[in-house]
Amino acid sequence: MDFTRSCGVAGALLLAATLASPASAGEPRGGGKLLLTNGISTIEGSAGGGLTPWAVIAGNATKDGVGVQSGITVAALRSYDFRSLDLAIGAWDRIELSYAHQRFDTNKVGGKLGLGNNYKFDQDIWGAKLRLAGDAVYGPALLPAVAVGAQYKKSLSGAIVHAIGARHSGGTDVYASATKLFLARSILVDTTARLTKANQTGLLGFGGDRGGGYTLQAESSVAWQLSRRFAIGAEYRTKPDRLSIAHESDWADLFAVLAIGRHLTATVAYADLGAIATEKGQRGLLLQLQGSF
Amino acid sequence: MLVFALLLAAAVPAAPPYAMPGEAAVAPYQAKDSNAEARPYTGDFMARAFHGRAGIARVAGDLVDRAYADPVIGEIFKGHDKVRPTRTLFEQFCYIIGAGCTYSGRDMIASHKDLGVQQADMNRLVELLQRAMRDEKVPFAAQNRLLARLAPMRGHVVQK
Numbered sequence: 001m002d003f004t005r006s007c008g009v010a011g012a013l014l015l016a017a018t019l020a021s022p023a024s025a026g027e028p029r030g031g032g033k034l035l036l037t038n039g040i041s042t043i044e045g046s047a048g049g050g051l052t053p054w055a056v057i058a059g060n061a062t063k064d065g066v067g068v069q070s071g072i073t074v075a076a077l078r079s080y081d082f083r084s085l086d087l088a089i090g091a092w093d094r095i096e097l098s099y100a101h102q103r104f105d106t107n108k109v110g111g112k113l114g115l116g117n118n119y120k121f122d123q124d125i126w127g128a129k130l131r132l133a134g135d136a137v138y139g140p141a142l143l144p145a146v147a148v149g150a151q152y153k154k155s156l157s158g159a160i161v162h163a164i165g166a167r168h169s170g171g172t173d174v175y176a177s178a179t180k181l182f183l184a185r186s187i188l189v190d191t192t193a194r195l196t197k198a199n200q201t202g203l204l205g206f207g208g209d210r211g212g213g214y215t216l217q218a219e220s221s222v223a224w225q226l227s228r229r230f231a232i233g234a235e236y237r238t239k240p241d242r243l244s245i246a247h248e249s250d251w252a253d254l255f256a257v258l259a260i261g262r263h264l265t266a267t268v269a270y271a272d273l274g275a276i277a278t279e280k281g282q283r284g285l286l287l288q289l290q291g292s293f
Numbered sequence: 294m295l296v297f298a299l300l301l302a303a304a305v306p307a308a309p310p311y312a313m314p315g316e317a318a319v320a321p322y323q324a325k326d327s328n329a330e331a332r333p334y335t336g337d338f339m340a341r342a343f344h345g346r347a348g349i350a351r352v353a354g355d356l357v358d359r360a361y362a363d364p365v366i367g368e369i370f371k372g373h374d375k376v377r378p379t380r381t382l383f384e385q386f387c388y389i390i391g392a393g394c395t396y397s398g399r400d401m402i403a404s405h406k407d408l409g410v411q412q413a414d415m416n417r418l419v420e421l422l423q424r425a426m427r428d429e430k431v432p433f434a435a436q437n438r439l440l441a442r443l444a445p446m447r448g449h450v451v452q453k
């Protein structure tokens with residue numbers, strides 16, 4: 001069901017990318033990025049490190065072309081299951097448009113909360129990112145790629161998120177990211193600052209009884225490149241905590257990513273998402289398969 | 294006889310770096326190490342990782358061979374002399390790695406102007422270099438250390 005929906009969205013994004021005119025003239029050219037430098041798909045659709053966006057542009061194209069990437073992510077936590085499907089278009093290594101559909105399955109907790117067993121929170125996220133300056137790999141060693149982005153999020157479980165105390169069922173995050181691969185150390189570092197009102201990325205709505213305005217959150221990824229195809233790393237993401245009935249924790253993960261080929265990247269992560277919707281200790285395995293062109 | 298030949302060799306002025314015997318001549322220029330456009334590594338860590346000058350020569354030679362034969366970027370090298378870049382690329386790598394060479398080639402703008410190199414070509418060359426270094430069994434961390442000194446040259450190689 002959400003897959004057919006995602007396909008329609010894919011068409012719309014492709015159309016948007018075709019209508020926009022290229023930033024630099026010359027023969028358009030597909031592909032050509034170095035392995036792993038398109039990042040992986042985040043659970044919110046933007047290219048990055050899995051939990052947090054990076055200042056890299058989705059897809060395999062360079063500044064001379066347009067590329068796409070798409071991923072499916074599943075996470076099995078102690079009490080919940082999470083799944084996201086995403087699609088992103090990256091144009092001229094400059095602009096990224098993305099879409100993600102998230103589904104959060106409450107399993108037995110749903111019954112306990114009076115929502116019914118296996119109640120699912122669904123959310124759509126539309127993203128846009130613009131790389132302003134710099135490059136994550138090339139150029140001066142200390143000049144990172146710098147990008148700004150926005151994610152418009154719309155919960156499809158509006159009545160329920162209001163019932164648990166959220167002020168809105170939709171909202172927009174804005175963020176700025178700086179990303180650099182320090183080749184001399186084989187270490188990639190990303191830092192992202194995000195303004196957000198979202199509870200649990202928006203799955204539990206926006207704002208709450210403990211405030212409704214924007215909060216500033218910090219996110220970071222560090223990855224160690226062990227070969228052309230393989231890297232391991234860690235991420236941390238601070239979160240707002242706006243719903244007194246559903247305490248929210250910062251997120252962290254440890255990940256390993258393998259470029260199986262130019263067009264296929266697999267990620268496995270061990271994530272600690274803390275307390276989610278009354279249930280503490282939500283840890284578990286996250287898997288992602290991503291295709292890119 | 295041998296002594297005479299040596300004396301003769303010493304008396305004949307050395308060929309200028311832009312017109313070496315056996316190589317296609319290029320427009321005259323002033324040879325200097327700064328044309329290599331990178332700070333050399335100090336200490337012998339890098340030289341050992343690359344198995345000394347012999348290893349660096351294998352990597353440079355292998356890279357040039359792969360580049361000329363490559364389906365993606367071979368077209369750009371076609372018609373250019375192969376002997377000269379094999380020598381000068383070796384010198385540049387050897388100089389940067391700190392294995393005791395001087396660089397006698399041109400700077401990166403002069404070497405690449407009008408070639409129409411695109412970002413995807415640059416990435417392709419990096420991949421070929423990674424293969425050449427992998428075949429030489431250069432540890433990955435040392436491979437990236439060489440790339441770290443080449444990455445800032447991108448703006449002088451890739452067309453705007």
Ligand code: HEM
Pocket residue numbers: 319366369370373374377378381382385397398399400404405408410414415416418443444446447450
């Ligand atoms: C940072 C990356 C690069 C470095 C360090 C580099 C280095 C060099 C050096 C040292 C030379 C010889 C200069 C001389 O003999 O005076 C050279 C020549 C050349 N390079 Fe590169 N190069 C790079 C990237 C590229 C790329 C990406 C391409 C194309 C895909 C390319 C194509 C050529 C060609 C065709 C020549 C021969 C030019 C001629 O015969 O006049 N180079 N390069």
